[in-house]
Amino acid sequence: MKIGSFVIMMASLLAVLSFINGYWLGRLLRSSLRRNFRLGYAALTLLAAAAYLSVRWNRPFDEFSLTGVAYYFGPFWGVLQLLLLVAWPLSGIIAWFQARNEAPSRPTEPENPPVSPLNPTLTRRVFLSRAALIPPLAMTGINTVGVLDAETRVVLRRLDFAYAGLPSELTGLKIAHMTDVHVGPYVSARDVKKMADLLQAESPDLLAITGDFVDDVSQLPGVMAAMKPFLAALPLGAWFCMGNHEHLRGAAPIRRLLVENGIQILDNQNRTLPFGKGQFVIAGVDYPLGYSVSVRPQVARRYLDTACGTGRCSEFTVLLAHHPDFLPGAFEHGIHLTLAGHTHGGQVGWGQRSPFEVVYPYMRGVYGQQQSFGFVSSGAGHWMPFRLNCPPEVGLITLRRPA
Numbered sequence: 034m035k036i037g038s039f040v041i042m043m044a045s046l047l048a049v050l051s052f053i054n055g056y057w058l059g060r061l062l063r064s065s066l067r068r069n070f071r072l073g074y075a076a077l078t079l080l081a082a083a084a085y086l087s088v089r090w091n092r093p094f095d096e097f098s099l100t101g102v103a104y105y106f107g108p109f110w111g112v113l114q115l116l117l118l119v120a121w122p123l124s125g126i127i128a129w130f131q132a133r134n135e136a137p138s139r140p141t142e143p144e145n146p147p148v149s150p151l152n153p154t155l156t157r158r159v160f161l162s163r164a165a166l167i168p169p170l171a172m173t174g175i176n177t178v179g180v181l182d183a184e185t186r187v188v189l190r191r192l193d194f195a196y197a198g199l200p201s202e203l204t205g206l207k208i209a210h211m212t213d214v215h216v217g218p219y220v221s222a223r224d225v226k227k228m229a230d231l232l233q234a235e236s237p238d239l240l241a242i243t244g245d246f247v248d249d250v251s252q253l254p255g256v257m258a259a260m261k262p263f264l265a266a267l268p269l270g271a272w273f274c275m276g277n278h279e280h281l282r283g284a285a286p287i288r289r290l291l292v293e294n295g296i297q298i299l300d301n302q303n304r305t306l307p308f309g310k311g312q313f314v315i316a317g318v319d320y321p322l323g324y325s326v327s328v329r330p331q332v333a334r335r336y337l338d339t340a341c342g343t344g345r346c347s348e349f350t351v352l353l354a355h356h357p358d359f360l361p362g363a364f365e366h367g368i369h370l371t372l373a374g375h376t377h378g379g380q381v382g383w384g385q386r387s388p389f390e391v392v393y394p395y396m397r398g399v400y401g402q403q404q405s406f407g408f409v410s411s412g413a414g415h416w417m418p419f420r421l422n423c424p425p426e427v428g429l430i431t432l433r434r435p436a
Contacts, residue, residue: 191428
């Protein structure tokens with residue numbers, strides 16, 4: 034699917050959802066207010082679409098400028114339409130109770146109408162009418178929290194992996210992990226600098242970037258400049274595997290800019306890196322599959338076979354894979370540690386779980402079989418600025434032997 038088709042599809046979906054929600058919300062208001070409310074709702078929908086499309090995709094902006102506020106209003110309004118679909122049945126139930134409490138033969142309130150137990154001066158009819166507005170107002174609040182959660186913080190997630198057979202020379206190896214940064218409209222060079230500073234303070238030995246690093250190629254030189262001090266401080270360098278967004282945005286210029294700045298790309302390849310008196314293998318698999326949701330097992334197996342080469346992954350191996358569908362194959366190969374992303378952790382979750390696990394069985398967190406582990410990060414960025422109980426994250430992985 035091309036980007037233009039995707040935008041048209043999303044705009045059409047926004048129009049349909051806004052029509053449904055505007056009509057339904059109008060039903061909760063007095064008849065004298067409905068027409069003006071629906072006209073206003075339609076106007077806000079058009080404004081949201083225009084604000085989103087009027088800001089060029091490839092132009093960075095200050096989030097606190099008028100342009101930035103306009104750009105955020107578009108996705109804010111779009112996500113709100115989805116959340117209102119959850120509120121609709123709840124308000125419908127309340128409205129049904131309201132209809133049951135109204136006498137059908139009486140157009141006016143009785144002389145002694147039933148009152149709400151919460152407020153003796155508030156009639157039950159008025160109470161239920163107002164209560165029906167609570168679900169959409171709650172969804173608006175949740176939407177606001179989700180946008181703020183996505184845009185105001187990045188957390189550092191520390192993970193220790195203990196291997197019984199870990200060579201003593203590799204004990205204490207620190208790997209910084211970044212994935213799904215999505216440099217573009219909502220993630221700037223300034224944001225990436227904050228991520229790099231978080232990781233640099235931990236003195237990692239190398240940086241692993243597992244794809245979907247950039248959506249706006251024009252911002253990449255500025256991002257590389259912001260990361261330069263961090264990249265220069267890495268004893269074992271920075272390593273990269275391609276994600277689907279790199280291929281969608283133009284793989285050739287992205288590859289060139291990354292390599293020019295010292296980031297080494299692993300396209301179904303591996304390298305041996307020294308650490309102290311020991312060594313380990315770092316491997317990476319490509320993911321040129323565009324908008325596909327999953328990786329076919331035979332494709333994953335072929336890429337992994339190529340990346341591992343002839344017996345190279347029998348040594349301690351760290352695999353970089355954008356899509357977590359490579360995890361089962363990595364476990365079969367006995368690869369010790371696989372780092373992945375792609376899912377964004379669902380961007381909505383509770384604990385380490387997500388309602389979208391029906392789509393991605395390896396959604397977020399640590400998975401493993403025996404001495405083969407995989408870590409799926411929820412990602413440091415997004416192309417839709419909404420996260421709820423699933424904050425953007427960068428990772429610090431430390432290798433250890435069992436105590």
